Each structure stands twice: as structure tokens, then as C-alpha cells.
Amino acid sequence: MSSSIARALRPALKRGQQAVxxxxxxxxxxxxxxxxxASRLQCSARALSTTPARRSDFVxxxxxxxxxxxxxxxEAVGKFANDVILPKTRDMDEAEAMDPAVVEQLFxxxxxxxxxxxxxxxxxxxxxxxxxxxxxxxxxxxxxxxxVDVHNTLVNTAVLKYGSEALKKKWLPRxxxxxxxSFCLSEPVSGSDAFAMATKxxxxxxxxxxxxxxxxxxxxMEANFFIVFANLDPSKGYKGITAFVVEKGTKGFEIAKKxxxxxxxxxxxxxxxxxDVEIPKxxxxxxxxxxxxxxxxxxxxxxxxxxxxxxxxALGAWENAVKYCWNDRKQFGQYIGEFQGxxxxxxxxxxxxxxxxxxxxxxxxxxxxxxxxxxxxxxAKLYASQVAGRxxxxxxxxxxxxxxxxxGLAEKFFRDSKIGAIYEGTSNIQLNTIAKSLxxxxxx
Numbered sequence: 001m002s003s004s005i006a007r008a009l010r011p012a013l014k015r016g017q018q019a020v021x022x023x024x025x026x027x028x029x030x031x032x033x034x035x036x037x038a039s040r041l042q043c044s045a046r047a048l049s050t051t052p053a054r055r056s057d058f059v060x061x062x063x064x065x066x067x068x069x070x071x072x073x074x075e076a077v078g079k080f081a082n083d084v085i086l087p088k089t090r091d092m093d094e095a096e097a098m099d100p101a102v103v104e105q106l107f108x109x110x111x112x113x114x115x116x117x118x119x120x121x122x123x124x125x126x127x128x129x130x131x132x133x134x135x136x137x138x139x140x141x142x143x144x145x146x147x148v149d150v151h152n153t154l155v156n157t158a159v160l161k162y163g164s165e166a167l168k169k170k171w172l173p174r175x176x177x178x179x180x181x182s183f184c185l186s187e188p189v190s191g192s193d194a195f196a197m198a199t200k201x202x203x204x205x206x207x208x209x210x211x212x213x214x215x216x217x218x219x220x221m222e223a224n225f226f227i228v229f230a231n232l233d234p235s236k237g238y239k240g241i242t243a244f245v246v247e248k249g250t251k252g253f254e255i256a257k258k259x260x261x262x263x264x265x266x267x268x269x270x271x272x273x274x275x276d277v278e279i280p281k282x283x284x285x286x287x288x289x290x291x292x293x294x295x296x297x298x299x300x301x302x303x304x305x306x307x308x309x310x311x312x313x314a315l316g317a318w319e320n321a322v323k324y325c326w327n328d329r330k331q332f333g334q335y336i337g338e339f340q341g342x343x344x345x346x347x348x349x350x351x352x353x354x355x356x357x358x359x360x361x362x363x364x365x366x367x368x369x370x371x372x373x374x375x376x377x378x379x380a381k382l383y384a385s386q387v388a389g390r391x392x393x394x395x396x397x398x399x400x401x402x403x404x405x406x407x408g409l410a411e412k413f414f415r416d417s418k419i420g421a422i423y424e425g426t427s428n429i430q431l432n433t434i435a436k437s438l439x440x441x442x443x444x
Contacts, residue, residue, distance in 0.1 A: 006110025
């Protein structure tokens with residue numbers, strides 16, 4: 001593409017911001033009137049009224065409704081994924097490595113800095129735009145999608161929310177334009193129990209020293225920027241956990257092993273070790289002892305991204321299979337997709353995909369609105385991963401032999417789907433989160 005997605009969408013983004021600003025002022029002027037009996041403004045309400053209001057204070061829209069910017073984002077990323085990534089998807093999976101040219105083009109298109117403000121070289125878009133981009137990429141290649149997801153929803157967000165002004169000025173322009181980021185939390189003994197980590201940090205005269213190791217770290221091979229969680233004060237338990245920025249190439253930093261995986265094979269997943277890794281004091285991310293809070297907050301947002309990856313995967317698997325069933329494969333004189341038994345499975349699968357997408361968009365919109373979205377994110381991640389597994393498995397069956405061979409994408413979608421129930425919180429962890437939230441609401 002001759003110009004980046006971010007640059008192409010900026011006019012729509014500005015128009016959208018102006019419209020929101022104008023409508024917001026209008027809404028306030030309509031709904032808030034000076035009270036006759038008080039000097040302050042008083043906003044009227046019509047709770048449970050069956051009488052039509054004379055004015056509309058709020059016009060609800062479908063969850064699937066996209067703003068002009070978001071719709072343009074969807075179209076542009078979809079075209080980019082089909083034109084640029086699709087021709088390389090099978091080769092990257094077989095090689096178990098990301099094509100460097102793909103990584104470079106993700107930066108060129110602005111997809112690695114979706115929420116980073118324009119002043120730092122980013123696209124300056126909203127969270128839902130990032131979710132849309134992640135979903136569209138996953139329709140073609142979930143490996144590329146998870147790279148963009150982790151980089152945007154975990155790494156960039158961490159720097160934006162918790163980084164000092166110095167860290168923001170130094171790293172956000174690079175994260176938006178040429179530097180892949182990685183999020184280092186999990187360890188061999190601390191997966192679901194993330195805060196039982198053994199990696200330690202000690203304070204030195206010039207900063208800090210890290211010792212220990214991390215496991216299952218996404219983007220390790222491509223990244224040059226790592227957010228590392230380590231315990232700075234083990235006597236305080238998990239309240240001693242602190243976040244640090246570490247650069248690849250620092251003495252004592254080593255990628256010890258690259259995992260060979262069942263799915264998302266082009267996405268690098270590695271073991272990282274820290275042997276007396278010295279980092280300057282300015283590389284402290286946020287406040288001491290607040291790392292556990294940061295991790296929880298970031299993972300809650302990240303789970304919406306993983307849910308979007310899974311809905312995109314499910315939709316990609318479904319589309320790939322139904323095109324074959326309705327256009328290519330005939331048995332007993334008709335396309336196999338015309339048999340009622342097949343049509344029922346196809347329809348049921350699409351309903352489940354759309355239900356999962358509704359959960360994803362609801363969680364994203366609530367996050368943007370500043371509402372509590374923790375339970376919504378957990379529900380979206382849980383259900384989207386379940387749907388991705390079911391639909392991608394059925395898609396292989398619908399295509400028969402052509403779905404089972406590695407010539408097409410069907411078996412790859414099926415393999416890629418399994419990780420959705422594991423990373424950024426297993427399905428059982430999501431169920432725990434949902435149940436605890438419900439228990440809080442329903443316990444007297």
C-alpha cells in the first residue's frame with residue numbers, strides 16, 4: 001500500500017472526534033437545565049416512563065456499529081492482511097518464524113502504534129480500533145495477530161499508563177515505528193499463579209540488577225524492548241513485584257530457547273534468562289511494588305485482545321470452509337454445503353461467532369467508557385476461545401480430506417485455536433474470575 005493505514009485513517013479520525021465533541025456539547029445542553037429551585041445544574045430523568053420523551057437524550061446503537069474511523073480501519077487492515085500476509089502465511093508457519101518483511105510492514109502501516117498518540121509517532125486511535133485490527137489480522141493469520149495484540153494491548157499500554165515522561169519520550173516513538181515489544185511475566189513455576197515468581201531484582205548504586213528467568217514469552221525473537229516483572233522485595237510477597245524495562249543485548253540477558261509449538265508457530269515463544277542484568281534506575285516502570293497491580297490491569301485489557309484474535313480466527317476458519325462447501329466440492333450431484341445437515345452446522349457456527357463478537361465488542365466499549373469491564377473481558381475471552389476451537393474443528397470436518405492436509409489453511413486454524421484456552425489466563429482462570437464477580441454481586 002502506498003500510504004500507511006494510520007495516515008489514511010487520520011481524516012476520518014478527526015471528523016469523528018469533531019462529531020463526538022459537537023454531539024456531546026449538544027447532549028449536555030439538551031439534558032442539563034438550570035434548576036428553578038437551585039443554583040446548580042440539574043439533569044432530569046424519565047425512569048421507567050412509558051410516555052414518549054419529547055427529546056432523545058441518548059440514541060443507543062448496535063454493538064457491531066462502527067464509527068467512520070473504525071469501519072475504515074476494518075476495511076484497510078482486511079485488505080492489507082489479504083494482500084500482504086496471506087501469501088506468506090503457510091511459509092511462515094512451516095518455517096516457524098515471522099517474515100521480517102511482514103514485521104516491517106506492520107510498522108509501516110501504523111499497526112504497531114494504534115493507540116500511541118500522534119505526538120509520539122502513533123496513530124492516535126481508540127482501543128476498539130486496536131481490537132478491530134487484531135480481529136482482521138487473525139482472519140488470515142493468528143500468529144501475526146498475536147504479535148500485534150501483545151505489542152499494542154500489553155506493551156504500549158503499559159508504557160502509556162505507567163511509564164515516566166522520560167520513558168515515554170524515549171520509547172513510544174520507537175514502539176510506534178520500528179521496535180517490537182515483549183511482556184515478560186510467566187515463569188516455569190508461575191503460570192496461572194503469576195505472582196509466585198522467582199525472578200528477583202536487587203537495588204544497586206546505579207539502578208537495579210535482575211536474576212532469574214521467564215518462560216512462554218511472546219515476541220521474544222523479534223523484540224528489542226522487554227517489560228520484565230521481578231520481585232524487588234520478596235519479604236512483602238507479591239506486593240514486592242515491580243516492573244522494569246530491559247533492552248535486548250544488555251549483558252546477562254539471553255534468549256535461552258525457542259519453543260516448538262502446536263499452533264501459532266510463526267509467533268516466537270521463548271525462554272529468557274537474566275544473569276546479573278544491570279539496568280539503570282530510569283528503567284523502573286511505574287512505582288516500586290506496584291507491578292502486580294499493573295499486570296492485573298494490563299492482562300484484563302489484553303484478554304479482550306485475545307478474545308478478538310479468537311473471533312477473527314473462528315471467522316477465518318468458517319469463511320475458508322464455507323467457500324469450499326458452497327463453491328467447490330460436490331457430492332451426489334450437489335454442493336456439500338447445500339445438504340441440510342451441513343447447513344445447520346454452518347448456521348449454528350456463525351451464530352456462535354457473532355455471539356462471541358458481541359461479547360468482545362461489549363467488553364471493548366465498556367473499557368473505553370471507563371466502566372468496570374473485568375467480568376466482560378473474562379467472558380469474552382472464555383467464550384471466544386471455546387467458539388474458535390469448535391468452529392475451526394468443524395471446518396476441518398466440513399472440508400474432509402482438503403481440511404486435513406497442510407495445503408490449505410483449515411488445519412492451521414484448528415491448531416492455532418488451542419492456545420486461546422491457555423494464554424493470558426486459562427479458561428479455568430476466566431471461570432474463576434467470572435464466578436467471583438458474580439458471587440460478589442449476589443452475596444448479601
